[in-house]
Amino acid sequence: MTDQDKEKLKSLLLKERVDLEKRLLELTDVDFGSDIDSGEQESDETEELSSNIPVSNSFRDRLSDIDEALEKMEAGTYGICENCGSEISMDLLQVNPESRLCKNCKANG
Numbered sequence: 001m002t003d004q005d006k007e008k009l010k011s012l013l014l015k016e017r018v019d020l021e022k023r024l025l026e027l028t029d030v031d032f033g034s035d036i037d038s039g040e041q042e043s044d045e046t047e048e049l050s051s052n053i054p055v056s057n058s059f060r061d062r063l064s065d066i067d068e069a070l071e072k073m074e075a076g077t078y079g080i081c082e083n084c085g086s087e088i089s090m091d092l093l094q095v096n097p098e099s100r101l102c103k104n105c106k107a108n109g
């Protein structure tokens, strides 16, 4: 991966991050604000009762994936499959820059 590729993917990640945070805010703004604010400390069972929570949880999961990808960029380990250790191809990263797995490992579950 060239530095240019890395810069491109980094800006993709940052853009996606802003987008996700905006969507999370929109979700939490609509009536569910208090639920989500206190949700962190509560049990999983309670969170699943509200229909918006699973959506916001999946946004949160993606956000943490993006954060991890950005941290890996700083550490120089970005673009390496967490499962088999091989390089993740650019065409996969361009579609899914926060990906932790290479195409093969993704396909194998």
Ligand SMILES: [Zn+2]
Pocket (backbone or CB within 6 Å): 081, 082, 083, 084, 085, 086, 101, 102, 103, 104, 105, 106
């Ligand atoms: Zn792999």
